[in-house]
Amino acid sequence: MDRHLRIGVVRLDHGRDLPLPEMKTAGAAGLDLPAAVPADAPIVLAPGGRTLVPTGLTMAIPEGYEGQVRPRSGLAFSQGVTVLNAPGTIDADYRGELKVLLVNLGDAPVEITRGMRIAQLVIAPVTATRLVEVEALDDTVRGAGGFGSTGH
Numbered sequence: 001m002d003r004h005l006r007i008g009v010v011r012l013d014h015g016r017d018l019p020l021p022e023m024k025t026a027g028a029a030g031l032d033l034p035a036a037v038p039a040d041a042p043i044v045l046a047p048g049g050r051t052l053v054p055t056g057l058t059m060a061i062p063e064g065y066e067g068q069v070r071p072r073s074g075l076a077f078s079q080g081v082t083v084l085n086a087p088g089t090i091d092a093d094y095r096g097e098l099k100v101l102l103v104n105l106g107d108a109p110v111e112i113t114r115g116m117r118i119a120q121l122v123i124a125p126v127t128a129t130r131l132v133e134v135e136a137l138d139d140t141v142r143g144a145g146g147f148g149s150t151g152h
């Protein structure tokens, strides 16, 4: 039985020839997102620089889910390039182009070329939440302790 969640995708003109992202193994969690930059105009990301990379993809994530844009470990390890706002949040009602906000934390310029797999999209359930104001909160062992209060 195919247990995959099915998500409708529209490839925009500038990403039309790029392969649709797919899970690379049966147990994979993410779909690698491609850079839909022009083949003759790669982005050169300077050390310390950030850039918003188009993917050429729009999608309708089903209600009750979100998309999380996460870094790829290999790119982070080899070049120091990561997702600045990780995990980026793709709302279920977003119909615009998925974009990836990359930052170069390495010490050399990095070229982002067409079709390069720059980040991964993980689809995750969302808990529909409404805050309800109350007079007081229940007691817990932790109480208000945080930020290292339990030791190192």
Ligand SMILES: O=c1ccn([C@H]2C[C@H](O)[C@@H](COP(=O)(O)OP(=O)(O)OP(=O)(O)O)O2)c(=O)[nH]1
Pocket (backbone or CB within 6 Å): 069, 085, 087, 088, 089, 090, 091, 092, 094, 097, 098, 099, 100, 101
């Ligand atoms: O890495 C990301 C993060 C967001 N988005 C798109 C999808 C998301 O649904 C929308 C809004 O993102 P977010 O809520 O993080 O942005 P915001 O700065 O809070 O803006 P808004 O007021 O539009 O919610 O932008 C991306 O394409 N890539």
